[in-house]
Amino acid sequence: MSEPRKPLPRPAPESSPYWEAAKEHRLEMPHCRACDGYWFPPSRTCPHCTSSDVEFRPVSGQGKVFSFVIFDRVYHPAFAAEVPYVVALVELDEGPRMISNIVGIEPDAVRCDMRLTVVFDDVAEGVSVPKFKPA
Numbered sequence: 836m837s838e839p840r841k842p843l844p845r846p847a848p849e850s851s852p853y854w855e856a857a858k859e860h861r862l863e864m865p866h867c868r869a870c871d872g873y874w875f876p877p878s879r880t881c882p883h884c885t886s887s888d889v890e891f892r893p894v895s896g897q898g899k900v901f902s903f904v905i906f907d908r909v910y911h912p913a914f915a916a917e918v919p920y921v922v923a924l925v926e927l928d929e930g931p932r933m934i935s936n937i938v939g940i941e942p943d944a945v946r947c948d949m950r951l952t953v954v955f956d957d958v959a960e961g962v963s964v965p966k967f968k969p970a
């Protein structure tokens with residue numbers, strides 16, 4: 836029997852620049868040229884001012900834990916070997932918040948406001964997922 840496989844990201848037109856950057860181990864966020872705002876997840880217009888003058892811009896990859904949960908049940912068989920793992924709402928220094936995993940630390944040691952830096956998990960050929968580790 837083959838091992839269960841993790842589901843892979845399926846980029847939409849508005850999120851494909853994010854995934855293309857991640858593939859090259861760069862974290863990029865949607866940015867508005869009109870109001871200088873960042874946001875996530877990607878959309879065709881700026882949620883701050885509704886401008887459609889938007890671009891993707893590299894961000895620092897630095898941030899902090901805004902909130903988190905520890906998954907200690909197996910919800911998908913492909914993740915069985917990783918339980919327990921942390922799913923967090925990460926607040927980037929540039930402002931946007933994104934859902935990700937905290938890695939490189941025991942789940943019980945994760946705390947809100949803990950400083951983080953991005954790392955990239957090469958999950959499949961040509962697919963990298965941004966995750967975060969303690970800074």
Ligand SMILES: [Zn+2]
Pocket residue numbers: 867868869870871872881882883884885886
């Ligand atoms: Zn804007």
